[in-house]
Amino acid sequence: MKILIVDDFSTMRRIIKNLLRDLGFTNTHEADDGVTALPMLRSGDFAFLVTDWNMPGMTGINLLKEVRADPKLVALPVLMVTAEAKRDQIIEAAQAGVNGYVVKPFTAQVLKEKIDKIFERVGG
Amino acid sequence: METPISQHNGEAFVAELKQCANLLVSKLQNDDFEDASALIHSLVEVRDRHIFNSVGQLTRALHDAIVNFNVDASVHGKADMVPSQIRDASDRLQYVISMTQEAAEKTMDRVEASAPIAMSLGQEAAILRKEWEKLRRREISKTEFSGLYDRMSDFLEQMNVGAEQLNGHLQAIILEQGFQDLTGQVLKKVIGLVTNVEKELVNLMRIAGQVEEVTGLDVRAEAKEVQVVNRTDAEGPQIHAAKRDDVVQGQDDVDDLLSSLGF
Numbered sequence: 001m002k003i004l005i006v007d008d009f010s011t012m013r014r015i016i017k018n019l020l021r022d023l024g025f026t027n028t029h030e031a032d033d034g035v036t037a038l039p040m041l042r043s044g045d046f047a048f049l050v051t052d053w054n055m056p057g058m059t060g061i062n063l064l065k066e067v068r069a070d071p072k073l074v075a076l077p078v079l080m081v082t083a084e085a086k087r088d089q090i091i092e093a094a095q096a097g098v099n100g101y102v103v104k105p106f107t108a109q110v111l112k113e114k115i116d117k118i119f120e121r122v123g124g
Numbered sequence: 125m126e127t128p129i130s131q132h133n134g135e136a137f138v139a140e141l142k143q144c145a146n147l148l149v150s151k152l153q154n155d156d157f158e159d160a161s162a163l164i165h166s167l168v169e170v171r172d173r174h175i176f177n178s179v180g181q182l183t184r185a186l187h188d189a190i191v192n193f194n195v196d197a198s199v200h201g202k203a204d205m206v207p208s209q210i211r212d213a214s215d216r217l218q219y220v221i222s223m224t225q226e227a228a229e230k231t232m233d234r235v236e237a238s239a240p241i242a243m244s245l246g247q248e249a250a251i252l253r254k255e256w257e258k259l260r261r262r263e264i265s266k267t268e269f270s271g272l273y274d275r276m277s278d279f280l281e282q283m284n285v286g287a288e289q290l291n292g293h294l295q296a297i298i299l300e301q302g303f304q305d306l307t308g309q310v311l312k313k314v315i316g317l318v319t320n321v322e323k324e325l326v327n328l329m330r331i332a333g334q335v336e337e338v339t340g341l342d343v344r345a346e347a348k349e350v351q352v353v354n355r356t357d358a359e360g361p362q363i364h365a366a367k368r369d370d371v372v373q374g375q376d377d378v379d380d381l382l383s384s385l386g387f
Binding site: 085 | 374377382387
């Protein structure tokens with residue numbers, strides 16, 4: 001399964017990449033903000049998007065809205081992994097159609113749970 | 125920096141005002157308009173002088189504040205390119221970012237180098253253990269035993285080398301944590317600067333407030349523009365999450381909130 005990891009900090013991308021590899025997902029690609037991520041999503045056959053919120057260029061929430069507005073990407077599962085922790089933000093992400101929301105700092109266990117839950121729901 | 129408009133100056137001004145006012149009243153009561161007009165003139169003069177003094181002191185304080193922000197200038201050499209302390213603080217913070225990034229990268233490099241070593245030692249140990257069990261149950265042929273014999277010898281060597289490598293990586297990871305100390309020191313410096321800048325600004329505000337009082341200007345009314353904060357603008361990590369009720373306290377809160385929304 002092809003996964004796109006979007007975060008402006010390369011270390012965070014690497015951490016997520018490592019955690020995903022431990023969970024058995026080895027086909028991961030990276031982008032450093034929404035502006036670079038969007039064309040990759042549109043041209044590639046990504047099955048899952050993991051994105052940060054706070055990024056220069058295009059933020060994760062705007063990327064999520066773009067994804068949901070694109071008929072080809074509308075059903076793409078999106079997990080938000082972010083330090084943004086305000087209730088209003090979580091509600092906005094939920095309303096924009098996010099499939100999961102993980103606040104940083106997070107554990108491998110939490111990430112696994114959320115990913116499992118997303119695929120359980122998407123699969124079933 | 126201590127150059128506020130002196131208390132003495134202000135008191136002298138008020139005393140002079142009162143004196144003039146009393147004199148003015150008595151002159152007017154005696155229909156002595158010429159002297160009264162001269163008095164009003166001198167009153168205005170006193171007020172102007174006081175304003176000039178105040179503005180002078182404000183200018184001086186402003187100058188001092190700017191000089192104080194620049195104390196590091198000599199360290200950077202060139203006089204024509206005077207970096208302010210603020211500029212220096214940005215550099216320091218930039219350093220914190222690159223230092224933490226480097227430490228994270230190096231730590232992950234070491235972990236990524238260690239993982240395959242541990243995994244291959246574990247796999248080999250699992251195979252050998254099975255063989256060893258067979259040996260203990262005396263279910264092993266002579267050729268198998270000879271193979272096990274060699275394999276065990278190889279494994280012990282691998283184990284020896286692998287343990288050394290793992291140890292090296294672990295030591296390197298420990299060493300890499302030194303970034304906490306170094307970045308901590310830099311951050312403390314920046315905190316010190318921010319506190320200083322705040323002090324200077326408060327002082328300037330105080331003096332400016334005195335000038336406003338004397339001149340009768342009141343900018344407070346127009347200065348208070350309502351700051352519009354978008355409630356979902358990105359803020360980065362919350363450092364006072366426990367003190368804010370518009371912020372979740374952790375993943376459990378996120379999950380509760382989402383499930384209340386039907387997730």
